[in-house]
Amino acid sequence: MLGFTALQYLLYSLHTILAFFELRSAQRRDRHTEEGWLLGAKSIPGISLLVPAYNEERTVVENIRSLLTLRYPRFEIIVVNDGSTDGTAAAVIAAFRLERSELQRPPVAPCQPIRGIYRQRDFPNLLFIDKENGGKSDALNAALNHARHPLVCGVDADSLLDHHALLKAVRPFVEQPGSLLAVGGTIRIANGCEVRSGLIVREGTPHRLVPLIQIVEYLRAFLIARLAFSRLGSVSIISGAFGLFKRSAVLQVGGYSHGTVGEDMELIVKIHRKFCDAGQPYHILFIPDPVCWTEAPETLAQLRRQRTRWQRGLCEVLWLHRGMLLRPRYGRIGLLSLPLFVLFDVVGPVLDLAGLTLLPLCWAAGLLDFELLAAFFAVVVLYGIFLSMIALVLGELALFKTTRKRDMLALALAAIAENFGYRQLNLLWRIEGTWQFIRGQKHWGEMIRTGFHRPPA
Amino acid sequence: MSAWSPDFDLVLLDGVIRLCCWLAAGSVGLWLGCFVVRTRHLRRDARDAAAEESLIQLVLAEITGPARATGALTGLPAWQQPLLRRVFENTLNQIKGADQTKLVDLMRREGFLQAALQELGSSDPAVRQAAAGFLSYDETPAALAALQHALQDRDLGVQLTAARALLQRDQIASLSGLLADLDFLPHDPPLVLSDIFARLPASLHPEAVQLLGTALPDEWKRMLAIALGRNQVHAAFAALAALTRTGSERVRAAAWVALRELGDPQVGELVGDGLRDSSATVRQAACQCAAALGGPDVLPPLLALLAEANWGVRFAAANALYDHGREGRQLLADHSQQAGDADVGRQVLREREREDTRGS
Numbered sequence: 001m002l003g004f005t006a007l008q009y010l011l012y013s014l015h016t017i018l019a020f021f022e023l024r025s026a027q028r029r030d031r032h033t034e035e036g037w038l039l040g041a042k043s044i045p046g047i048s049l050l051v052p053a054y055n056e057e058r059t060v061v062e063n064i065r066s067l068l069t070l071r072y073p074r075f076e077i078i079v080v081n082d083g084s085t086d087g088t089a090a091a092v093i094a095a096f097r098l099e100r101s102e103l104q105r106p107p108v109a110p111c112q113p114i115r116g117i118y119r120q121r122d123f124p125n126l127l128f129i130d131k132e133n134g135g136k137s138d139a140l141n142a143a144l145n146h147a148r149h150p151l152v153c154g155v156d157a158d159s160l161l162d163h164h165a166l167l168k169a170v171r172p173f174v175e176q177p178g179s180l181l182a183v184g185g186t187i188r189i190a191n192g193c194e195v196r197s198g199l200i201v202r203e204g205t206p207h208r209l210v211p212l213i214q215i216v217e218y219l220r221a222f223l224i225a226r227l228a229f230s231r232l233g234s235v236s237i238i239s240g241a242f243g244l245f246k247r248s249a250v251l252q253v254g255g256y257s258h259g260t261v262g263e264d265m266e267l268i269v270k271i272h273r274k275f276c277d278a279g280q281p282y283h284i285l286f287i288p289d290p291v292c293w294t295e296a297p298e299t300l301a302q303l304r305r306q307r308t309r310w311q312r313g314l315c316e317v318l319w320l321h322r323g324m325l326l327r328p329r330y331g332r333i334g335l336l337s338l339p340l341f342v343l344f345d346v347v348g349p350v351l352d353l354a355g356l357t358l359l360p361l362c363w364a365a366g367l368l369d370f371e372l373l374a375a376f377f378a379v380v381v382l383y384g385i386f387l388s389m390i391a392l393v394l395g396e397l398a399l400f401k402t403t404r405k406r407d408m409l410a411l412a413l414a415a416i417a418e419n420f421g422y423r424q425l426n427l428l429w430r431i432e433g434t435w436q437f438i439r440g441q442k443h444w445g446e447m448i449r450t451g452f453h454r455p456p457a
Numbered sequence: 458m459s460a461w462s463p464d465f466d467l468v469l470l471d472g473v474i475r476l477c478c479w480l481a482a483g484s485v486g487l488w489l490g491c492f493v494v495r496t497r498h499l500r501r502d503a504r505d506a507a508a509e510e511s512l513i514q515l516v517l518a519e520i521t522g523p524a525r526a527t528g529a530l531t532g533l534p535a536w537q538q539p540l541l542r543r544v545f546e547n548t549l550n551q552i553k554g555a556d557q558t559k560l561v562d563l564m565r566r567e568g569f570l571q572a573a574l575q576e577l578g579s580s581d582p583a584v585r586q587a588a589a590g591f592l593s594y595d596e597t598p599a600a601l602a603a604l605q606h607a608l609q610d611r612d613l614g615v616q617l618t619a620a621r622a623l624l625q626r627d628q629i630a631s632l633s634g635l636l637a638d639l640d641f642l643p644h645d646p647p648l649v650l651s652d653i654f655a656r657l658p659a660s661l662h663p664e665a666v667q668l669l670g671t672a673l674p675d676e677w678k679r680m681l682a683i684a685l686g687r688n689q690v691h692a693a694f695a696a697l698a699a700l701t702r703t704g705s706e707r708v709r710a711a712a713w714v715a716l717r718e719l720g721d722p723q724v725g726e727l728v729g730d731g732l733r734d735s736s737a738t739v740r741q742a743a744c745q746c747a748a749a750l751g752g753p754d755v756l757p758p759l760l761a762l763l764a765e766a767n768w769g770v771r772f773a774a775a776n777a778l779y780d781h782g783r784e785g786r787q788l789l790a791d792h793s794q795q796a797g798d799a800d801v802g803r804q805v806l807r808e809r810e811r812e813d814t815r816g817s
Binding site: 378405 | 474488491495
């Protein structure tokens with residue numbers, strides 16, 4: 001158990017070093033392709049934004065408004081109402097005065113029947129699809145079928161994109177045309193930020209501890225783990241909230257898979273598998289700068305639902321693609337990325353939690369010295385603080401621009417506080433998610449949206 | 458049973474705890490460093506924002522006011538000089554004509570253009586690029602000479618900024634010389650080169666047309682062809698027509714795009730070949746060209762393309778028929794009555810007729 005913890009910490013340390021190097025390279029890479037060049041260029045690839053929405057009545061209109069103001073010369077927004085039971089469809093149709101259209105496209109990627117397609121001449125790059133409920137993957141496939149541009153970008157309806165996010169994300173496609181299939185960006189938490197007309201006008205931190213700690217957690221996940229995997233050329237997940245894909249590659253693997261809750265990771269792993277099997281050269285990147293903002297769960301109950309769902313999604317993907325594990329033909333994905341997920345995200349929580357519960361029990365039973373027990377907990381807490389503070393430093397170098405002093409202090413306190421209870425709860429939820437997967441549970445659970453914070457009138 | 462605490466483990470553990478303490482303390486220290494720097498930046502940003510606001514007013518008063526308040530900008534403290542420079546940069550991008558000339562004069566009076574000449578020798582490529590950008594507004598022989606020299610800079614960003622400025626003033630003697638100076642590599646952003654081609658002045662068009670027939674890399678040739686089409690360089694017709702037969706798949710497709718942009722009616726005699734090309738991408742591009750410029754001869758091959766396996770080509774052909782006029786639309790309508798491969802025809806008719814009704 002102690003050996004496993006040591007191995008885990010060794011790899012995390014390695015990730016941190018790699019993340020520093022990757023961040024530096026990413027910042028250097030951007031220099032030549034100025035945004036001005038990209039904006040003015042007539043041959044820049046067009047992007048279709050795929051926005052699945054299910055019961056997003058409160059945030060969907062604001063989200064679409066935000067997307068319409070994006071700084072990018074050629075893009076379209078395809079919003080798909082996935083059979084919502086609330087007023088999502090009515091809200092969008094009314095807000096943008098949409099009219100029914102006869103547009104039809106061949107269903108290349110499988111999806112549920114479409115009830116109606118809507119558009120409006122004043123918003124020529126907005127298309128709204130109303131369809132039967134079929135899940136997020138199904139909605140994304142419906143949007144994919146109607147996309148006109150060579151690049152597609154999955155965006156969650158509860159998320160806000162940075163004004164320049166598409167310009168930043170498209171750079172690698174411009175600079176390395178051909179073999180690049182997908183680019184992922186950083187997801188940040190919008191709770192506590194000030195939103196005006198669908199744009200983040202002031203970064204801030206939430207007052208509640210649960211979303212505050214998640215800010216540190218997201219920074220750690222994106223700026224350490226994903227940057228390190230990008231450096232190693234083994235990106236195996238691009239968040240469903242924001243990822244840019246070559247449409248032909250997504251269609252080549254049959255679009256998004258149905259019946260999985262981890263459709264974002266499944267798509268990436270499927271692409272890796274397909275292209276490795278075909279022996280086609282390709283690569284997938286993560287770049288830290290394009291940022292997408294999302295609303296994080298505010299309560300522990302909501303967070304638990306989200307985290308168990310994520311864990312189930314991960315287990316499903318690993319199970320579906322178990323044939324790739326430790327197979328040299330799948331390169332670093334098969335030999336490194338996926339085995340690490342199994343080791344640290346599926347087996348790891350069980351061992352970690354066993355350590356956290358068994359060691360005090362052993363001490364209570366007189367089987368273990370107190371010094372050893374105290375040392376174990378000290379190492380866990382100190383290393384946890386190290387990782388979180390480094391994530392904050394990376395965030396400071398890569399992302400933060402307008403943080404106030406009090407926000408920085410709040411984040412630092414959260415980075416320390418999360419080691420006392422929050423991380424342990426997360427371990428528990430991960431084990432619960434794995435157990436739900438073993439028992440075959442499939443539901444998504446419900447996320448209660450409060451809507452983005454607006455400034456007082 | 459005694460508690461487990463062997464001596465060597467404790468020694469090891471002591472080392473591990475010390476290491477973790479150092480790591481945690483180091484990371485907290487790093488963060489504190491960031492915190493101090495950020496705090497300073499926040500203070501400085503607030504001060505700069507206020508100063509910049511007043512500098513903008515002063516600069517605007519200098520160039521647009523009834524009487525010039527000469528000297529208002531002299532004697533600024535050293536920390537305000539970079540702010541003034543930023544104000545100049547931002548204002549230059551926003552104004553044109555006589556006001557821009559006045560602003561350039563003001564910059565010269567304040568010594569910024571002379572400073573930019575010296576900054577071209579800086580070791581920092583970002584400084585050199587900014588200086589080249591600044592000098593691109595200066596019409597003096599010294600600035601032109603400095604920009605010509607900057608074409609040989611070791612940094613691509615500096616070279617491109619200089620090239621853009623010189624093209625704008627028609628100061629590039631030879632396109633092949635410019636391309637040799639820029640020394641583009643396959644990993645350099647192709648869009649940048651596309652931008653260079655789009656800015657070619659008329660004096661370089663004959664050479665650009667000639668280059669289409671040489672052994673340029675495919676990606677360059679493709680961008681050059683499209684740029685010539687968009688810039689309506691009619692002298693490029695023959696070279697573009699030759700490219701539709703001899704280039705690679707992407708180059709052939711680009712040649713058809715360029716010919717469509719060029720709008721020369723002679724293309725109607727050639728487009729049939731494009732519609733029968735072995736590549737679906739090329740056929741699709743040729744369809745769009747046929748829609749815009751093709752004569753009645755293109756109708757049979759367009760109709761034949763409606764039976765294609767490739768959906769994109771079928772869609773382009775159906776749209777081309779619709780755009781071709783009454784005869785094309787009738788053919789498309791007749792075809793859409795048939796079963797089987799008429800799906801795209803029906804779809805295009807439905808969508809386009811609806812759009813036309815709305816438009817009218």
